[in-house]
Each structure stands twice: as structure tokens, then as C-alpha cells.
Amino acid sequence: MSKILIRGAKVLGGEPQDVLIDGETIEAVGSGLSDEGATVIEADGQILLPGLVDLHTHLREPGREDSETVLTGTKAAARGGWTAVHAMANTFPVADTAGVVEQVWRLGKESGYCDVQPVGAVTVGLEGKQLAELGAMHESAAGVVVFSDDGKCVDDAVIMRRALEYVKAFDGVVAQHAQEPRLTEGAQMNEGVVSAELGLGGWPAVAEESIIARDVLLAEHVGSRVHICHLSTAGSVEIVRWAKSRGIDVTAEVTPHHLLLTDEMVRTYNPVYKVNPPLRTQNDVMALREALADGTIDIVATDHAPHPHEDKDCEWAAAAMGMVGLETALSVIQHTMVDTGLLDWAGVAQRMSVNPAKIGRLAGHGRPVSAGEPANLTLVDPAYRGPVDSAEFASRSRNTPYEGLELPGRVTHTFLRGRATVIDGKLA
Amino acid sequence: MMRHLISAADLTRDEAVLILDTAEEMARVSDRPIKKLPALRGRTVCNLFFEDSTRTRISFEAAEKRLSADVINFAAKGSSVSKGESLKDTAQTLEAMGVDAVVIRHGASGAPYRLANSGWIDAPVINAGDGTHQHPTQALLDAFTMRRRLIGPDAGIGQDLSGKRVTVVGDILHSRVARSNVDLLHTLGAEVTLVAPPTLLPVGMDSWPCEVSYDLDAVLPKSDAVMMLRVQRERMNAAFFPTEREYSRRYGLDGDRMAKMPEHAIVMHPGPMVRGMEITAEVADSPRCTVVEQVANGVHTRMAVLYLLLGGNEPAVTHARTEEGK
Ligand SMILES: [Zn+2]
Numbered sequence: 001m002s003k004i005l006i007r008g009a010k011v012l013g014g015e016p017q018d019v020l021i022d023g024e025t026i027e028a029v030g031s032g033l034s035d036e037g038a039t040v041i042e043a044d045g046q047i048l049l050p051g052l053v054d055l056h057t058h059l060r061e062p063g064r065e066d067s068e069t070v071l072t073g074t075k076a077a078a079r080g081g082w083t084a085v086h087a088m089a090n091t092f093p094v095a096d097t098a099g100v101v102e103q104v105w106r107l108g109k110e111s112g113y114c115d116v117q118p119v120g121a122v123t124v125g126l127e128g129k130q131l132a133e134l135g136a137m138h139e140s141a142a143g144v145v146v147f148s149d150d151g152k153c154v155d156d157a158v159i160m161r162r163a164l165e166y167v168k169a170f171d172g173v174v175a176q177h178a179q180e181p182r183l184t185e186g187a188q189m190n191e192g193v194v195s196a197e198l199g200l201g202g203w204p205a206v207a208e209e210s211i212i213a214r215d216v217l218l219a220e221h222v223g224s225r226v227h228i229c230h231l232s233t234a235g236s237v238e239i240v241r242w243a244k245s246r247g248i249d250v251t252a253e254v255t256p257h258h259l260l261l262t263d264e265m266v267r268t269y270n271p272v273y274k275v276n277p278p279l280r281t282q283n284d285v286m287a288l289r290e291a292l293a294d295g296t297i298d299i300v301a302t303d304h305a306p307h308p309h310e311d312k313d314c315e316w317a318a319a320a321m322g323m324v325g326l327e328t329a330l331s332v333i334q335h336t337m338v339d340t341g342l343l344d345w346a347g348v349a350q351r352m353s354v355n356p357a358k359i360g361r362l363a364g365h366g367r368p369v370s371a372g373e374p375a376n377l378t379l380v381d382p383a384y385r386g387p388v389d390s391a392e393f394a395s396r397s398r399n400t401p402y403e404g405l406e407l408p409g410r411v412t413h414t415f416l417r418g419r420a421t422v423i424d425g426k427l428a
Numbered sequence: 429m430m431r432h433l434i435s436a437a438d439l440t441r442d443e444a445v446l447i448l449d450t451a452e453e454m455a456r457v458s459d460r461p462i463k464k465l466p467a468l469r470g471r472t473v474c475n476l477f478f479e480d481s482t483r484t485r486i487s488f489e490a491a492e493k494r495l496s497a498d499v500i501n502f503a504a505k506g507s508s509v510s511k512g513e514s515l516k517d518t519a520q521t522l523e524a525m526g527v528d529a530v531v532i533r534h535g536a537s538g539a540p541y542r543l544a545n546s547g548w549i550d551a552p553v554i555n556a557g558d559g560t561h562q563h564p565t566q567a568l569l570d571a572f573t574m575r576r577r578l579i580g581p582d583a584g585i586g587q588d589l590s591g592k593r594v595t596v597v598g599d600i601l602h603s604r605v606a607r608s609n610v611d612l613l614h615t616l617g618a619e620v621t622l623v624a625p626p627t628l629l630p631v632g633m634d635s636w637p638c639e640v641s642y643d644l645d646a647v648l649p650k651s652d653a654v655m656m657l658r659v660q661r662e663r664m665n666a667a668f669f670p671t672e673r674e675y676s677r678r679y680g681l682d683g684d685r686m687a688k689m690p691e692h693a694i695v696m697h698p699g700p701m702v703r704g705m706e707i708t709a710e711v712a713d714s715p716r717c718t719v720v721e722q723v724a725n726g727v728h729t730r731m732a733v734l735y736l737l738l739g740g741n742e743p744a745v746t747h748a749r750t751e752e753g754k
Contacts, residue, residue: 188537196632199537199561199604204631268545269538313546315515317536317559 005035009043011369013345021375024417049349051083051376053356053365056301063092068306068396070107074114075394078421080326081378081411084365089121090151096121096132098140105142113421120144122163126152138170145361148175164224175227183207190263190278203278205233216243216250225249232258232277234287241296251359253301254288256332271312271319272401293342299356302329306397324395331407375418384410432544432553436564437611450732451572467739468497471528478504478534488531491730519548537561552737560602567608569729577694590617595647597623598657601630605698610638627668648688655696656706682708
């Protein structure tokens with residue numbers, strides 16, 4: 001592999017520097033590096049970040065290849081600046097055995113656009129009754145570390161306790177989709193002013209918060225770490241803040257859409273805004289931004305959830321829940337966190353690369369941009385502004401809530417172990 | 429006049445009064461030997477019902493036929509609404525057939541809004557009840573009934589319901605009738621009080637333009653109209669209230685309670701009634717109960733809505749007189 005010189009990029013938003021990649025590795029970082037024998041990328045004004053790591057991606061394969069495949073999903077990931085994604089387990093069949101996680105892992109290897117780290121189901125068939133073979137999934141070629149029944153909550157307190165305890169043996173972590181099932185029967189949107197008016201079944205904040213409260217206490221009791229998926233309410237933030245202050249080993253994620261959109265959007269009855277957990281209120285949005293800034297929330301995760309057009313082109317109640325997010329995440333974070341002054345680019349790198357890699361125990365990702373490190377890198381043009389156009393998406397699905405919305409920032413280049421997966425905003 | 433009728437909240441005071449005045453004209457026509465008006469001759473209206481409701485469907489059908497419209501009844505119930513594809517497909521089928529208006533009833537809140545705003549169809553859409561969201565023609569016929577009874581058919585023309593006190597009792601949480609009535613009655617200047625056990629009131633309704641009470645007896649003496657909503661017995665299985673008997677004791681309307689209402693006050697019910705649950709037979713069959721009138725008024729009101737949405741802005745009376753003169 002030849003050399004690549006990224007010239008004049010602001011590393012983590014700092015002073016402009018040159019970064020020389022040789023093969024799979026960063027060879028040097030400095031100023032005035034020689035471009036001899038190297039392909040030069042002029043990166044004036046651009047920000048260089050460690051390759052982004054998503055802890056929460058639905059790639060849909062196996063089973064729903066009409067909405068996404070590992071190949072199309074990893075292409076979308078590359079376009080969004082991601083070099084590693086965690087593929088959620090709610091596929092058909094469910095990723096609850098070593099066989100299925102190895103299949104997904106192998107498809108990721110074959111795609112070559114982005115590392116795919118499978119997430120294993122906590123319970124057989126996501127049914128919440130019997131633990132899946134967590135150890136076998138960990139020992140498989142896929143080396144599963146993160147376990148989640150995402151899409152469903154591990155609501156049985158005993159099963160959750162056992163799972164938290166069991167995965168300690170191999171430093172695993174349970175990622176909880178916090179949703180008390182009885183409180184959310186028939187739930188269609190956030191329960192509040194808007195649901196009362198629209199006559200749509202309410203998804204109360206307490207259904208999320210009560211599970212988080214229980215799980216951080218369980219994690220404390222058994223001395224395990226626990227990860228909370230897609231925090232969506234101000235109350236959840238308070239609970240996680242309290243748990244951290246007590247020294248409980250809890251990490252939490254927030255999605256880009258929960259940092260930008262509110263339940264007011266549901267007034268359009270357009271199912272493109274239907275997502276689980278639902279869009280909340282402006283008060284929740286502000287609390288989530290603040291929590292991401294102050295570190296109470298550790299990471300941004302996309303909860304990229306592709307759905308075919310027909311599953312959204314219908315009345316609200318019949319529509320599927322979820323939004324695609326891989327290709328817009330960084331722009332939304334720049335818009336909501338960077339351009340608002342809440343976070344600098346080093347902070348973005350921490351929350352979208354370093355921390356998620358740490359939670360997933362993912363070697364080779366979330367590393368410093370310095371000599372000797374693997375060349376997993378993302379180059380962003382923060383000055384770019386333009387409307388979101390889903391026709392440009394590499395994802396097989398188009399269910400974005402941002403269609404036509406003008407957002408800042410654009411990923412110009414993504415490098416996976418020194419190989420460009422995206423060049424000038426286009427898939428390599 | 430607006431293009432669609434999706435929510436009672438979309439109506440201005442003047443639009444609502446125009447509909448009520450037009451309905452009054454329609455009522456007068458209905459008293460004549462020849463009830464039919466030529467207003468919608470040559471226009472096709474489709475009653476698209478994804479949810480069973482013979483009462484509402486027949487009411488719309490009668491209204492459409494009295495306006496000389498061609499009527500297509502499309503009962504889509506059972507044709508897999510689980511995957512919503514059928515709403516869009518059906519809409520496009522109707523569009524291709526050149527339908528001039530769609531009256532839609534759907535179990536999913538927002539389905540009429542989607543139909544009107546998704547580019548699936550061009551024709552005006554009239555919401556005949558969607559999920560637990562809205563049922564605007566029901567609110568209009570209720571307001572029409574109140575105006576006739578509390579002010580008078582002639583004295584009411586041009587009037588709203590300013591100062592009238594309306595109490596709505598029952599399952600507010602699951603009721604599109606309650607939502608529509610709160611919106612429309614507020615627009616018309618009435619003071620609305622909702623009475624229900626707290627379990628049957630939605631979280632997040634603090635900003636609604638109405639009062640809330642858990643005590644029916646306290647509210648009755650201050651009511652000009654008391655509207656009883658149907659309460660489904662199954663609700664007690666989901667712990668909304670302990671037993672049918674307890675519900676009736678606390679929130680049902682019987683003869684003793686009715687006696688606490690002012691002399692002129694009326695009892696309303698959108699039907700179908702669950703006698704013995706929210707209302708006793710004694711009350712349901714009393715002359716103060718307007719249930720039967722509401723059914724007749726439903727046809728007049730729906731004629732007015734169809735006429736105004738499809739026919740034009742002028743009062744229907746000109747058409748009526750033209751017909752009379754022939
Ligand atoms: Zn989830």
C-alpha cells in the first residue's frame with residue numbers, strides 16, 4: 001500500500017498538522033512532512049478525527065435484507081465517517097448463537113468498508129426468558145463483548161441480574177433497551193401534551209426511567225458494568241448522573257435524533273418521526289445535550305434503523321419504528337453540540353470514537369491520532385452546509401427525518417486501517 | 429371555507445357558526461315533503477370505512493343522498509389494516525375513479541390527516557372519526573343540538589354558544605368525541621368541564637381549554653348540557669376502574685342525579701349508550717335526553733359540511749329556495 005499524506009488538517013480541531021499514513025498505520029504527525037511517494041490530500045480547514053465507532057447499529061442482515069445488508073450498511077457507515085459499527089442482535093434469526101454472530105462478523109470482513117462487531121442477544125430469541133449462550137458468542141470468532149436484546153427490554157429483574165453477573169467472567173457488558181413493557185403497551189409516541197391532543201398511545205418517560213433506576217442499582221449490587229441504550233429523557237439523565245456520583249459502573253448513549261427533534265414533529269403524523277424510544281420534549285432535548293457535554297452521557301450512538309419505504313408510507317399506528325442515522329450523525333452532532341459551543345471537536349472524538357471503543361473493548365479503534373497507531377481516521381469539512389438528500393445515501397433505506405434539512409459538516413474522507421473507504425465524500 | 433375537515437380545532441368561530449346556520453337550513457328542507465337538494469348532483473362521494481360504524485356511515489350516506497350526490501360505500505374493514513399499505517392503495521384507487529370527496533373512518537389516529545396531506549389523493553377529506561383523535565362532525569352535530577335546544581332554531585341563527593356550560597362525562601382518554609367537543613365548544617365560547625375518574629383523563633391535557641373535575645355531583649347544578657360518553661366494560665380489565673357498579677355509582681347519570689341539573693339543562697349522548705353503565709334507562713328515555721335528536725341533527729350537520737366543502741361559500745338557502753321554486 002502506498003503512502004497518504006493528509007496535509008494541514010486540524011487534528012481533533014487543534015492546530016493544522018500533516019498526518020502521514022503508511023500502510024495500515026499512522027507513520028508521523030507533524031508539520032511540513034514530506035510528500036515524497038505519497039498521495040496528498042489537501043485538508044485545509046478540515047477536522048481530522050479518529051474513525052467513528054457506533055455502538056448501536058441495525059444492519060438487518062440476516063433476515064431483512066430488503067431494508068439493509070451488512071454491505072449496504074457498512075457503506076453507509078463509511079460515508080458517515082464510521083470505521084467500526086456494532087451490529088444489533090435483533091435479526092432473523094436472532095443473533096443469539098455463536099453461529100449467527102460469526103455469520104455477521106464474516107459478512108463484515110467481506111464488506112471491507114467498516115469493521116463490524118456483532119452484538120449478541122442477552123436471551124434466546126430476545127424473549128427475555130432464558131439466557132443465550134453468552135460465553136459461546138464471546139469465544140466465537142466474533143469475540144462478542146456487548147450483549148443486548150435491543151428492540152426489547154430485558155424486563156425480568158432476575159434475568160437482568162444474572163446477565164449482568166454472568167458476563168463479568170469475560171469483561172462483557174449488557175446494553176439495556178430501557179422500556180418497561182406494561183407501561184408501554186400500545187405506545188405510539190411520547191406521553192405528554194402532544195399525545196393527549198393527537199390521541200396516540202403514550203410512551204411515558206417513567207417507563208424508561210424506572211428500568212434505568214432498577215438496572216443501575218442491580219449493577220451496583222452485583223458489581224457489574226451496565227450500558228444504557230438511547231437515553232431519551234431528562235429524568236434518565238438525572239438517574240445516570242446520580243449513579244455515576246455513587247461510583248456505579250454505568251455508561252450511557254444518546255442518539256443524534258434525540259438531541260435535535262421533539263415530539264412536536266409528530267403533529268404531522270408522518271411516520272418518519274416514529275422511533276423507539278420516541279422523540280421527547282424540548283426540555284428533554286436540552287437536558288440530553290447538557291449531559292452529553294458534561295460527560296453524564298458517555299457516547300453518541302446512531303440506533304441506525306433502516307426500514308423499507310412501504311413500512312413508513314402509511315398511517316402512524318401501522319408504521320415501523322426507527323430512523324436511519326449513520327450518514328447524518330456527525331452533521332447532527334456538529335449542529336447540536338459543536339456549533340452551539342457545547343462541545344469541541346476533541347470532545348466529539350471522545351464521545352463518538354474513544355468512549356464507544358472503550359465500552360465495546362474494541363482494539364484498534366478510538367485510538368489517538370499519533371504515530372504508530374492504526375490509521376482509522378475521519379476527515380470532516382465543518383464549513384460545508386447543505387440540505388440532506390437521501391438519494392445520496394448508501395444505505396438501502398431512506399427513512400431519514402432530516403430530508404431537505406440544511407445541516408453543517410460533511411465527511412470528505414474515511415480511512416479504515418490506511419485504506420480510503422470514502423474519498424471526497426464518495427465511496428472509494 | 430377550508431379544504432378538508434380533519435379536526436374540530438381547525439374551525440374558526442365564524443366557520444363553525446356558518447356550518448351550524450347551514451345545518452339549520454338543511455333541517456328546514458328536511459321538514460318539507462321533498463327533502464332532496466340538487467347541490468351535489470353529479471358529484472361522487474366515497475364513504476371509506478376502515479372501522480365498523482353503521483350509525484355514522486348511514487348518517488353520512490343520508491346526508492350525501494339528500495344533496496343528490498352519487499355515493500360509493502367502501503368498507504375496508506378486514507382488508508388487513510395491520511400493514512397500512514391498504515390506506516394508500518385504496519386512496520389511489522378512489523382517486524383514479526374520480527371521487528370528489530372522501531369521508532373516512534379509521535381506527536388509527538391521524539389516518540385522515542395522512543390521507544389529506546400525503547399527496548395520495550387530491551379530493552377533500554372529511555374525518556368521520558379517527559382512533560382516539562377527532563370526530564369533528566360529531567362535535568358539530570352536538571353543538572347544533574345544544575344551540576337548537578338552549579337558544580332555539582330561529583333565535584340561534586348567527587349565534588355561538590357563549591356562556592353555555594357543558595359538562596362531558598366519561599372515558600375522556602379514549603374519546604375522539606371529547607377531544608372534538610372541547611375544541612369546538614371552546615371556539616364557540618362555551619365553558620367546558622370534563623368529569624372522569626383520573627385514570628380516564630389523558631396525561632398532558634393541562635393546557636386544554638376546559639376545566640376538569642372528579643366530582644360529577646358538584647358540577648351538575650352548574651350545567652346547561654351534560655354529555656355522557658360511552659364507557660366500555662373492558663376498560664375495567666385494564667384497571668381503569670374497579671367494577672362496573674363503582675363506575676356507575678360515581679360517574680353514571682341516574683334520575684336522582686339528573687334532578688340536580690337546572691330545569692332547562694339537557695342530557696346528551698353520542699351513542700350507542702350502555703344503559704346501566706354510564707346512563708340509566710330512566711334518563712335515556714326522558715324528554716331531557718337528546719339522543720334521538722342528535723341522530724337527526726347528524727344528517728343536517730353532515731349535509732352542511734358536505735355542501736360547504738364541496739359546493740361553495742354561500743348559504744344553502746339560495747339553493748333550497750331555487751329548488752322550491754321549481
Ligand atoms: Zn433500542
